Amino acid sequence: MAGLRCTNSNIGTFNHECGKPASWRGVHKTGHAQYFCDQCQATGDEANTVVTWTGVARSAAAEAVWAVLKAIRDDGRKAWLLGPGSNSFELLTAAHAEEIGADVAMFRREFWESCRPERVVAAPEAE
Ligand SMILES: [Zn+2]
Secondary structure, three states: OOOOOOOOOOOOOOOOOOOOEOOEEEEEOOOOOOEOOOOHHHOOOHHHHHHEEEOOOOOHHHHHHHHHHHHHHHHHHHHHHOOOHHHHHHHHHHHHHHHHHHOOOHHHHOOOOOOOOOOOOOOOOOO
């Protein structure tokens, strides 16, 4: 669903709401519901008291981009082949940063820090 924004505000921010595009709906035990971005769903102060999470539908294209980025993050061989310097990496990280409202350069740096590239070598051909 486009246009929903994260309404998490962390303690000490004078009720400043995050405002990034939301990807989660959280229901508190009081029954009060609010929206969260991925980051605030993981670490936001108001996420602590949520008892039920529901994913907010993103476009199929956005889901596909994030699925490939997760595959790169979780498989060092894919990170080796599709890391920085590849056209795929530039396009995927730009698309996802736009989707989540993040700075592209910062997202690329932080994302790549979570990757563990493993050198891929061609197997010798069988005789
Ligand atoms: Zn947020």
